[in-house]
Amino acid sequence: MSHAQPLNAQQIAYFKLNGYLVLKNVFDEGTLEAWRRQIWRALDGCLEDPATWPRETSGLDGYDYDPPESALVHHPQMMAIIDQLSGGTFVAGDGIPIIRWPDPGKSWEMPQTGHIDAYGGRWLPFMIGATTYLYDVEPGGGALIYWPGSHHAAHRYFLEHPSHVDGSFLEIEGFSWDVFCDNPATGGQEFTAKAGDVVLWHAYLTHNGSENTSHSPRFALFARWNHEKHLEQSFRYEIPEDLWKYWAV
Numbered sequence: 001m002s003h004a005q006p007l008n009a010q011q012i013a014y015f016k017l018n019g020y021l022v023l024k025n026v027f028d029e030g031t032l033e034a035w036r037r038q039i040w041r042a043l044d045g046c047l048e049d050p051a052t053w054p055r056e057t058s059g060l061d062g063y064d065y066d067p068p069e070s071a072l073v074h075h076p077q078m079m080a081i082i083d084q085l086s087g088g089t090f091v092a093g094d095g096i097p098i099i100r101w102p103d104p105g106k107s108w109e110m111p112q113t114g115h116i117d118a119y120g121g122r123w124l125p126f127m128i129g130a131t132t133y134l135y136d137v138e139p140g141g142g143a144l145i146y147w148p149g150s151h152h153a154a155h156r157y158f159l160e161h162p163s164h165v166d167g168s169f170l171e172i173e174g175f176s177w178d179v180f181c182d183n184p185a186t187g188g189q190e191f192t193a194k195a196g197d198v199v200l201w202h203a204y205l206t207h208n209g210s211e212n213t214s215h216s217p218r219f220a221l222f223a224r225w226n227h228e229k230h231l232e233q234s235f236r237y238e239i240p241e242d243l244w245k246y247w248a249v
């Protein structure tokens with residue numbers, strides 16, 4: 001008997017249509033607790049004592065998971081999903097913990113705009129990302145915000161302007177990230193979730209962070225995977241008519 005694939009046909013169709021897919025309860029408590037422990041150790045603080053929270057630290061830039069193979073990007077459950085989607089052609093990229101410290105005095109607002117990744121400094125084209133939380137995130141609790149279906153708008157933009165895929169759109173006078181999203185002001189959704197739930201997101205999906213107006217820190221891990229050809233210039237500049245050309249689904 002062959003090993004069951006992690007995603008069923010309905011989930012794959014949902015991901016392709018909407019550009020994201022929520023998966024419940026992917027990681028067990030042992031995995032989550034090991035991640036919490038190593039991140040609090042890196043922060044030199046603890047959950048129970050807000051006086052120890054390093055509120056100036058949000059993204060743990062250059063964070064090295066301990067041990068390295070414990071990174072979300074290498075997790076066997078994630079790799080099984082990524083391998084299914086790619087047919088084995090996507091390779092681990094980067095990803096760090098992102099913390100949003102609570103600010104319960106603030107009033108929560110849905111961000112009116114977002115961005116697509118790959119253009120933070122240098123151009124890092126990737127195929128898919130995933131985000132998980134180490135503590136439950138309720139509405140207003142610093143959720144990741146995503147715009148369902150916006151990957152289609154970004155795909156249309158790049159088909160029209162293929163040379164812009166290297167990030168040169170950032171130089172255009174009056175540029176707005178809203179060119180990658182049909183409904184920035186109305187379409188955002190909060191990824192409210194339990195610890196250990198995962199959202200998969202297509203690289204072209206518009207997303208953003210949001211304020212944490214809860215009483216508890218929001219710890220998120222994200223990871224991004226590249227196509228194995230991601231260093232080849234011809235691949236980097238190719239905008240396939242079929243968005244799924246380099247996928248197995």
Ligand SMILES: [Fe+2]
Nearest residue numbers: 115116117207
């Ligand atoms: Fe982002």
